[in-house]
Amino acid sequence: MSIVVSIPDVDKTNWWIEQLQALLPGWTIRPIHDPGDVEKVTYAVVWKPATGAFLPFPNLKAIVSLGAGIDHVLADAELPRQMPIIRTVGTDLTQRMREYVALHVLRHHRDIPAIAANQREKRWQQLVVPPATQRRVGVMGLGNLGGAAARTLAALGFETLGWARTKREIEGVITYAGDSEFSEFVSRCEILVCLLPLTVATTGILNAALFERLPKSASIINAGRGQHLVEADLLAALESGQLSHATLDVFDVEPLPAEHAFWPHPGVTITPHTASLIDAPTGSRIVAANIERFEREGSVPDLADAARGY
């Protein structure tokens, strides 16, 4: 029995193979470009696999996505139909996303970009902002990550709103559901956090129409996928002052090209897709446990729904 690993970065591929091998000593674990006997490969552990990457393996039982999202797997037009896709989630990843959202919402709330600019100018200026209890923050997407983020924001004192495709109940959070309540939700968010899964319906959801609907000078934080955002619309909304700031962890093209307008933009804070980074030592424990359970039971709780897209 063997496992292949497919990650664009070679160093990371080797790091994951090493960590997984220590946890799964009975398995042969190899990079996807050097798989050994293709008949023996039953699992593929992947991040952004190439189109047709799975075709060489006739006995594949499941694909393991190195992340909560599966859009990067579904992007493969030659993906074997009905192939189970296992998401990688867990308390550690949820913890990291809670931290990211708390940090960057607080950063927008307390206007740290302006305070940093003042420091560069050696300017002592006491900007007055309201307490979090008078600041409305909205979270789009209330799954594992979004739900935890919304609860964390509410615990920090923010007036917290949440929106998802279907109705969710979260203590301390005012929730909205579906297309019919979307516009009302958006119109109330001074800081808007996107943690949606990437599907056909959510592609380009952060666009000019949404920005116009936000309160004047609102800000956004995108830790979903780059394809949620219409980049040109964001630049226009920052230019007009409709939006005051954007913090982006994900981009249409990653790594973000050096010539991209976002890098030097004073209204854009860039983090390099590290909101909830899966490192090999932590993530490999989750992946190994999921493979062992899938072997034993033929399924796992973190199985994605490919038809739904997440």
Add this chain to the structure above:
Amino acid sequence: MSIVVSIPDVDKTNWWIEQLQALLPGWTIRPIHDPGDVEKVTYAVVWKPATGAFLPFPNLKAIVSLGAGIDHVLADAELPRQMPIIRTVGTDLTQRMREYVALHVLRHHRDIPAIAANQREKRWQQLVVPPATQRRVGVMGLGNLGGAAARTLAALGFETLGWARTKREIEGVITYAGDSEFSEFVSRCEILVCLLPLTVATTGILNAALFERLPKSASIINAGRGQHLVEADLLAALESGQLSHATLDVFDVEPLPAEHAFWPHPGVTITPHTASLIDAPTGSRIVAANIERFEREGSVPDLADAARGY
């Protein structure tokens, strides 16, 4: 009956007088340099009053400090002995300090200074940091503000330690007390937050000996008072790499002079004494309620202990 207001900034003095007058219509409220009939003045509302500021008022009943600390009042060598001093605290100020500590601890934890430097260089680099559950953060001072900050950090997932002069029990926080446990506490803090009151015993507590005791590459956040920190020792510890970063809200001289070495230092983040800024609309409600209660009952729960210093 009248109230005088003493704040170094003239605009702020007028803002406070306006807000307090609306809440206390039966009182005459004037700036301290133009007090009217000095015999009628029974309360002084102050931030950093001048030496001897209270001598003209023979019938003063109490001084109201516009902040949780009273060190700026006790600094007056001619302060009338036994004069009651009322601290200004409240859920709003505690909320603001929770936000500040959560924001800046998360900012150190996730290495935002390095991420910001990378953005300036257009460098896409995924820095790996542990989750908060594997990060030890310590809070010095466990009063109203420090206790709330420690609870907030624990709720965010940090391994949270706390130290105070006397033993405090806080759920989810490992607490230390007194001189005998100080060294052990400090030696465990990867990120150290100072929220101590300023007293003779705590002046200069953030010094070379403490920095040496911290784990290598630790960072500090000072939202207590500027006099807690020995500035030259901090610069030396940043230079040697013993400390990786410092976020400072308070300074020995405020506003921080334009020529100060902290302004351009890449290892120092400056906020202009706004961690828990009291704005007049919110703060005046607390001040007015305290004055009315002191009139009625001759005391208030937020009375400071001048002998203890806080």
